[in-house]
Amino acid sequence: MKRINIGICGLGTVGGGTFNVLKDNSTEINARARCEIAITHVGARRDNPECNLSETTVSRDIFSVVEDKDIDVVVELIGGTTVAKDLVLKAVQNGKHVVTANKALIAEFGNELFAEAARHNVSISYEAAVAGGIPIISALRDGLSANKIEWLAGIINGTGNFILTEMRDKGRDFADVLAEAQELGYAEADPTFDVEGIDAAHKLVILASLAYGMPLQYDKVFCEGISKIEPADVEYANELGYRIKHLGIAKYVEGKGIELRVHPTLIPESRLIANVDGVMNSVLVKGNAVGPTLFYGAGAGALPTASAVVSDVVRVARQLASGAGIEGMTPSLGFDDTALKDFEILPIEEAETAFYLRLPVVDEPGALSKIAQILSDAGISIEALIQKEPAEGENSVPVIMLTSRVQEKNMIAAAAEIENLSTVAGPLTRIRVESLK
Ligand code: HSE
Numbered sequence: 001m002k003r004i005n006i007g008i009c010g011l012g013t014v015g016g017g018t019f020n021v022l023k024d025n026s027t028e029i030n031a032r033a034r035c036e037i038a039i040t041h042v043g044a045r046r047d048n049p050e051c052n053l054s055e056t057t058v059s060r061d062i063f064s065v066v067e068d069k070d071i072d073v074v075v076e077l078i079g080g081t082t083v084a085k086d087l088v089l090k091a092v093q094n095g096k097h098v099v100t101a102n103k104a105l106i107a108e109f110g111n112e113l114f115a116e117a118a119r120h121n122v123s124i125s126y127e128a129a130v131a132g133g134i135p136i137i138s139a140l141r142d143g144l145s146a147n148k149i150e151w152l153a154g155i156i157n158g159t160g161n162f163i164l165t166e167m168r169d170k171g172r173d174f175a176d177v178l179a180e181a182q183e184l185g186y187a188e189a190d191p192t193f194d195v196e197g198i199d200a201a202h203k204l205v206i207l208a209s210l211a212y213g214m215p216l217q218y219d220k221v222f223c224e225g226i227s228k229i230e231p232a233d234v235e236y237a238n239e240l241g242y243r244i245k246h247l248g249i250a251k252y253v254e255g256k257g258i259e260l261r262v263h264p265t266l267i268p269e270s271r272l273i274a275n276v277d278g279v280m281n282s283v284l285v286k287g288n289a290v291g292p293t294l295f296y297g298a299g300a301g302a303l304p305t306a307s308a309v310v311s312d313v314v315r316v317a318r319q320l321a322s323g324a325g326i327e328g329m330t331p332s333l334g335f336d337d338t339a340l341k342d343f344e345i346l347p348i349e350e351a352e353t354a355f356y357l358r359l360p361v362v363d364e365p366g367a368l369s370k371i372a373q374i375l376s377d378a379g380i381s382i383e384a385l386i387q388k389e390p391a392e393g394e395n396s397v398p399v400i401m402l403t404s405r406v407q408e409k410n411m412i413a414a415a416a417e418i419e420n421l422s423t424v425a426g427p428l429t430r431i432r433v434e435s436l437k
Pocket residue numbers: 129131132156157158159160186187188194199299300301
């Protein structure tokens with residue numbers, strides 16, 4: 001049986017998981033790869049007590065892995081975009097195939113890295129970069145390759161979903177749940193990546209490029225996190241029959257371009273994806289032939305992420321063992337490089353969604369009708385409304401509305417007018433609503 005040598009750079013949570021999955025499941029893995037996959041070199045600043053490294057060369061300098069002549073595939077699991085970028089570039093320049101779980105690296109530098117890999121006739125694979133253990137990259141690249149993708153929407157940040165779930169189910173405080181997510185190892189090294197939507201934006205850009213066959217364009221994603229979601233909004237959404245989820249949405253708009261947006265979203269509680277809770281991820285993809293398809297699984301954690309990393313290792317090893325070049329492999333973004341399209345990425349002001357509005361309204365006759373008039377003048381109808389009684393000693397009441405679909409720029413203008421009313425006692429909270437049908 002031919003042997004393919006693997007070098008793993010980084011032996012933290014995901015690196016350790018990958019090492020152990022490759023060892024523990026080697027019988028099944030080798031049979032699927034049609035070759036023996038051997039981990040012959042590990043580069044890590046420190047050992048991982050979960051891994052038995054007795055049969056493997058270990059270097060403290062990770063670059064010695066990419067310089068190792070015997071290595072066929074380098075698995076980059078150090079994270080970040082500085083050293084990791086140099087490492088991946090050096091690996092492909094040395095003629096090594098690369099497997100990575102690094103979403104920031106692919107989203108921000110993927111175009112450059114794929115081009116360099118193509119110049120050196122090697123591949124860069126990144127199944128683990130999006131939605132942890134869910135094989136969504138291969139689903140988009142291969143399983144759904146018959147389709148034009150109409151839209152996709154995903155819960156692609158486990159930490160954010162964990163926070164929103166705990167706020168809703170247990171009424172817990174945002175900061176308290178975030179601290180727990182950090183302790184459990186779900187959150188990024190810098191948790192603002194999770195709560196401000198940056199991590200989800202990285203992942204969305206990758207999914208969108210695979211769905212539509214376009215270069216990665218991280219700088220064009222509209223990105224809003226969950227840090228401004230208040231417990232009251234979670235409760236009112238429930239009352240209206242909705243759940244608040246942090247979604248990454250990519251949508252093709254006929255004749256215009258692609259919407260790329262990450263933001264908290266109210267979705268009807270009857271949708272399967274509305275019931276994806278805790279650290280779990282899920283991606284809903286609507287293809288024009290297949291219709292809606294829903295993918296679900298663990299979005300983070302050592303073994304689920306390792307499952308995705310190893311699937312790439314198996315695919316690449318099988319290809320190498322067969323003696324075929326990279327021409328027979330699926331291209332990096334699913335589409336032939338020469339067929340990538342320059343779709344316009346639409347500004348958020350052009351997006352059309354329904355809205356959840358919450359605003360404090362002075363408790364006096366006619367206050368509500370002025371708001372309704374402004375919305376009606378902007379062509380926005382009110383689909384549902386909740387008005388609470390004023391609390392003891394308060395002269396304003398929270399009014400909550402669900403509106404019809406409207407272009408965002410029209411909602412922005414109407415909201416500014418509403419906030420200017422003397423009968424509106426404070427800022428208006430606005431959250432987008434999607435039916436995901
Ligand atoms: N911080 C990420 C998340 C880890 O919570 O989803 C997996 O990419």
